[in-house]
Amino acid sequence: MMGADDPNDTTVKEPDNAPAAAADASDEERRATDRRGDDRAADVVHPERVRAAIRKEITADRDADDDPRNTDAQPVIELRDVSLAFDRPILTGVSFEVYPGETVAIVGESGTGKSTIVKLILRLLVADSGEVRVLGNDIEKLTYEQALEIRQHMGMVFQGSALFDSLTVFENIAYPLREHTNLDEDAIEERVREKLRIVDLDPDQVMEVAPSELSGGMQKRVGVARGLAANPKIMLYDEPTSGLDPLTTGTITNLILKLQRDLNVTSVVVTHDIRSAFRMATRIALLHDQRIVFFGSPEDMTASDDPYIQTFLGGY
Amino acid sequence: MALLQRINAAARDKVFSLQEAFVLAWNAFRFIFARPFYGQDVIQQMDAIGVQSLGIVVLTGFFTGMVLALQSAVQMQRFGATAYVGSLVSASMIRELGPVLAGLMVAGRVGSGIAAQIGSMRVTEQIDALNVMGTDPIKKLVTPRLIAALLMLPALTVINDVAGIFGGNVIAKYYLQLPTSLYWATVWDQISTGGFVLHFIPNDFVHGLVKPFIFGGIISLTACHFGLRTTGGTEGVGVATTRTVVTASILILVTDYFITQALLALLPA
Numbered sequence: 001m002m003g004a005d006d007p008n009d010t011t012v013k014e015p016d017n018a019p020a021a022a023a024d025a026s027d028e029e030r031r032a033t034d035r036r037g038d039d040r041a042a043d044v045v046h047p048e049r050v051r052a053a054i055r056k057e058i059t060a061d062r063d064a065d066d067d068p069r070n071t072d073a074q075p076v077i078e079l080r081d082v083s084l085a086f087d088r089p090i091l092t093g094v095s096f097e098v099y100p101g102e103t104v105a106i107v108g109e110s111g112t113g114k115s116t117i118v119k120l121i122l123r124l125l126v127a128d129s130g131e132v133r134v135l136g137n138d139i140e141k142l143t144y145e146q147a148l149e150i151r152q153h154m155g156m157v158f159q160g161s162a163l164f165d166s167l168t169v170f171e172n173i174a175y176p177l178r179e180h181t182n183l184d185e186d187a188i189e190e191r192v193r194e195k196l197r198i199v200d201l202d203p204d205q206v207m208e209v210a211p212s213e214l215s216g217g218m219q220k221r222v223g224v225a226r227g228l229a230a231n232p233k234i235m236l237y238d239e240p241t242s243g244l245d246p247l248t249t250g251t252i253t254n255l256i257l258k259l260q261r262d263l264n265v266t267s268v269v270v271t272h273d274i275r276s277a278f279r280m281a282t283r284i285a286l287l288h289d290q291r292i293v294f295f296g297s298p299e300d301m302t303a304s305d306d307p308y309i310q311t312f313l314g315g316y
Numbered sequence: 317m318a319l320l321q322r323i324n325a326a327a328r329d330k331v332f333s334l335q336e337a338f339v340l341a342w343n344a345f346r347f348i349f350a351r352p353f354y355g356q357d358v359i360q361q362m363d364a365i366g367v368q369s370l371g372i373v374v375l376t377g378f379f380t381g382m383v384l385a386l387q388s389a390v391q392m393q394r395f396g397a398t399a400y401v402g403s404l405v406s407a408s409m410i411r412e413l414g415p416v417l418a419g420l421m422v423a424g425r426v427g428s429g430i431a432a433q434i435g436s437m438r439v440t441e442q443i444d445a446l447n448v449m450g451t452d453p454i455k456k457l458v459t460p461r462l463i464a465a466l467l468m469l470p471a472l473t474v475i476n477d478v479a480g481i482f483g484g485n486v487i488a489k490y491y492l493q494l495p496t497s498l499y500w501a502t503v504w505d506q507i508s509t510g511g512f513v514l515h516f517i518p519n520d521f522v523h524g525l526v527k528p529f530i531f532g533g534i535i536s537l538t539a540c541h542f543g544l545r546t547t548g549g550t551e552g553v554g555v556a557t558t559r560t561v562v563t564a565s566i567l568i569l570v571t572d573y574f575i576t577q578a579l580l581a582l583l584p585a
Contacts, residue, residue, distance in 0.1 A: 119444075122444075122447070122448055124444055124447060124448075144452075148447075148450040148451070148452065149450065151447065151448050151449070151450045152449070152450040154448065156444075156445070156448040158441045158444065158445060159441070160440055160441055162440060162441035162442050162444065162445040163442075163445075164437075164442055164445070165440075165442075175449060176449045176450070179352075179449060179450065179451055180449075180450055230449075
């Protein structure tokens with residue numbers, strides 16, 4: 001099923017079909033809404049309705065042919081047959097690759113090791129077996145100091161933002177610049193302002209504020225700005241929308257899409273939010289039972305007849 | 317069988333923890349001489365560990381000196397030796413009580429604070445964030461605290477000693493009606509008869525300054541070790557804090573004995 005490309009599949013492949021599909025989806029959703037009052041059983045699983053809704057999510061933000069990844073180039077991130085166990089197996093034989101410019105979403109149930117994959121990419125954890133290559137380097141063979149250097153090319157947005165609460169917003173975003181660049185204070189301030197504007201925050205309003213004084217969504221955006229500060233080649237997001245209201249979730253998702261489009265940053269997004277995943281990902285990796293049971297485009301995922309995938313999508 | 321497995325797991329955890337503590341200590345000392353040097357963090361920590369502990373150290377030193385003079389006076393009156401209260405207070409404060417009390421106070425106030433701060437950073441992924449941004453958390457967080465504690469503990473101990481000797485002076489003057497000049501003469505007499513290192517550094521001072529230097533290392537490294545090992549959310553932070561204070565206090569009292577033994581052998585009066 002990995003990398004499934006079914007040539008017979010006709011579900012939402014052509015851009016021309018997109019408006020029609022979206023209209024179908026809208027009708028389907030409206031009918032579903034009308035029925036909701038007297039048909040609570042409909043909440044269980046309606047694969048067609050789910051597919052229609054998801055098609056709408058996909059087509060809302062990009063065309064199916066709009067693939068930003070550069071498959072001619074070497075993968076930026078590559079996991080080959082990676083296994084990891086603590087007191088129980090966490091990952092078994094996990095393999096996937098991320099090409100320059102693409103956004104891969106890692107989805108799955110809670111506790112399936114989604115965040116573990118990001119920690120392996122960052123070498124915050126080391127795999128028991130297999131190979132993790134980042135920017136052409138086998139990251140597990142690097143010394144600790146070399147790994148610190150590689151990490152400077154990666155920006156990370158943590159689930160809880162992980163902003164340093166002893167520093168202001170400005171100091172948080174300036175931190176990687178002060179640590180690893182020779183920029184003077186004026187250049188650092190200009191860079192911080194630029195990154196805050198990218199994440200739609202007013203620099204004059206938030207720069208001198210402590211992170212604890214910001215809302216959850218604003219903290220996430222500051223986290224993104226900090227991740228972007230050093231102009232990384234790779235952005236990693238760990239549950240960027242968890243714990244946020246639907247509107248803020250939409251804002252963060254749009255932000256990730258904007259970064260992909262405007263800056264062409266290669267991204268890996270760990271999320272349990274399948275709607276956001278469908279909106280922003282070029283490919284989706286579905287983790288189940290320690291393994292990747294699906295790795296392919298959102299369109300292929302919705303078209304799949306695999307019972308687990310259908311149940312998983314139906315759960316949303 | 318289950319019991320044996322639990323014992324095995326617990327023993328393994330202790331051994332790993334000890335190994336981690338030694339690796340942490342080695343790296344923290346190694347990074348003192350490595351770049352980048354986080355000077356501003358060192359100064360911040362010197363303020364947090366030293367300056368902000370002044371109040372409790374002065375207070376505990378002063379009252380300990382007073383109670384020491386009071387208790388010894390009761391005993392010494394039986395032999396008509398109350399004039400030597402100054403000797404007893406200074407010897408006890410400089411050699412033992414000053415370093416140990418300052419160590420225990422700092423372990424309680426600063427050690428718990430360091431463990432709570434680093435533990436919170438661990439559970440909120442701020443330590444991971446440091447790692448991700450290419451900063452070694454030991455270099456950034458542990459080494460500055462180690463340097464600050466190594467420098468500030470001896471300074472706090474000297475202040476504690478002085479406060480204690482002044483406390484003894486208050487009791488000598490107002491309770492025992494001893495002249496202040498006599499009290500201070502016996503204090504100096506005690507210091508000078510204790511012997512000298514290199515003919516001018518009193519042995520008492522060496523005892524009193526070597527110990528807090530080592531205690532500073534014990535407190536900062538114990539707190540950072542438990543802070544960095546924190547797991548299990550806010551409850552884990554509480555556990556790390558408690559473990560830090562208990563472990564550091566026990567280590568201070570145990571190492572105090574061995575340092576005293578070693579110094580008495582190395583620096584006979």
